[in-house]
Amino acid sequence: MASSQLKTSLQARLTLRCGWALAALLLLASTAGAGSATETDLDRELRLSAMIGDTDTIAALLDQGAEANAANQFGKTALMMAVESDSMDTVALLVSRGADINERTVAGCTALTFAAENGHIGISALLIERGAHVHDRTRAGWDALMIASRHGIAEMVRQLLFRGADPRAADKDGRTAFMNAVAAGHLETAQLLLQAGAEINSRDNEGDTPLIMAADNGHQAVLDLLLMAGADVNARDQLGMTALSWAVTDGFAPIARRLLIAGANPNLADVDGVTPLMAAAKEGDGRLVRVLLKHGADPEARDQDGRSALELAQAAGHEGVAQALSGTAR
Numbered sequence: 273m274a275s276s277q278l279k280t281s282l283q284a285r286l287t288l289r290c291g292w293a294l295a296a297l298l299l300l301a302s303t304a305g306a307g308s309a310t311e312t313d314l315d316r317e318l319r320l321s322a323m324i325g326d327t328d329t330i331a332a333l334l335d336q337g338a339e340a341n342a343a344n345q346f347g348k349t350a351l352m353m354a355v356e357s358d359s360m361d362t363v364a365l366l367v368s369r370g371a372d373i374n375e376r377t378v379a380g381c382t383a384l385t386f387a388a389e390n391g392h393i394g395i396s397a398l399l400i401e402r403g404a405h406v407h408d409r410t411r412a413g414w415d416a417l418m419i420a421s422r423h424g425i426a427e428m429v430r431q432l433l434f435r436g437a438d439p440r441a442a443d444k445d446g447r448t449a450f451m452n453a454v455a456a457g458h459l460e461t462a463q464l465l466l467q468a469g470a471e472i473n474s475r476d477n478e479g480d481t482p483l484i485m486a487a488d489n490g491h492q493a494v495l496d497l498l499l500m501a502g503a504d505v506n507a508r509d510q511l512g513m514t515a516l517s518w519a520v521t522d523g524f525a526p527i528a529r530r531l532l533i534a535g536a537n538p539n540l541a542d543v544d545g546v547t548p549l550m551a552a553a554k555e556g557d558g559r560l561v562r563v564l565l566k567h568g569a570d571p572e573a574r575d576q577d578g579r580s581a582l583e584l585a586q587a588a589g590h591e592g593v594a595q596a597l598s599g600t601a602r
Contacts, residue, residue: 315342322350322366325359330366340371347377355386355395363395373404380410388416388432391425396432406437413443421449421465424458429465439470446476454482454498457491472503479509487515487531490524495531505536512542520548525559538569545575553581553597556590561597571597 318338321329330350334340343349351371354362363383367373376382384404387396396416400406409415417437420428429449433439442448450470453461462482466472473481480488483503486495495515499505508514513521516536519528528548532538541547549569552560561581565571574580579587582597 314338319350319353322354322362323357325362327361327365334369340369349375351383352386355383358392367402373402382408384416388420388428393427400435406435418449421461422452424461426460429461433468439465439468451482454494455485459493462494472501481507483515487527488518499534505534514540516548520551520560529563532567538564538567547573549581550584553585553593554588556593558593561593
């Protein structure tokens with residue numbers, strides 16, 4: 273197929289399938305008038321064709337000398353674009369014509385990480401079968417399992433675990449795939465990772481545990497899973513805050529109650545000496561104040577500035593909470 277015919281074919285497909293007429297016209301105008309397409313033009317057209325799954329044009333471009341692994345300014349190759357578009361035929365064609373499965377973008381992403389992010393199970397299976405590295409990391413330290421877990425794509429997580437992905441691996445922030453699933457509230461994914469050996473009391477670089485993350489984000493079902501699996505209910509982060517502290521700070525009364533029933537200590541203070549009761553009093557949350565008092569919170573405790581929960585409530589103008597606390601003063 274002649275170069276001019278390839279351009280016309282590509283333009284028509286972009287316009288018809290994706291509504292990208294303007295982008296296609298700009299691309300084609302930039303190469304119009306030349307006797308033959310340059311290698312750069314062919315490579316660019318190859319990537320655009322991969323985005324729309326045009327295997328006929330891709331084959332013709334490769335025959336004319338397009339480089340299967342040529343990348344754009346972000347390091348993205350035609351294979352990666354085909355993966356994102358969920359075009360199995362295009363992926364298979366590019367791989368058969370020499371596309372590097374483990375090529376990386378500027379950010380360190382691979383074809384497999386793109387498949388994991390988008391939940392393209394069939395394509396990820398093909399990539400792994402053809403040699404994709406399940407342990408490869410992006411520059412942020414994310415592997416395919418961490419990415420799939422963050423998005424709660426349970427079937428992808430199951431596949432990656434079966435293929436040897438490490439559920440205990442951590443990114444540059446110390447976060448594991450399990451933490452990603454927990455923080456996002458993906459119950460099924462969290463269960464899969466826990467069954468695969470994820471560490472239930474692991475900590476990220478800020479000292480957060482999965483239980484703290486579940487409490488801080490208000491994910492009741494995931495929190496229940498963690499408690500039943502033996503999570504440390506009184507673990508503290510670098511600020512000295514526990515899962516209960518975060519639940520109270522965020523106003524999640526049902527989660528705070530569940531943690532207290534599970535044995536959370538209501539009198540553990542953070543690095544500033546603030547207890548959950550003080551935090552609830554300062555926010556004027558009468559419901560949480562009552563729950564905490566019922567479970568043994570000490571109304572006489574004081575923070576590093578010598579203030580009690582009652583004094584914090586009074587200073588913030590929460591009269592109802594102050595009255596409730598006044599009745600507990602000794």
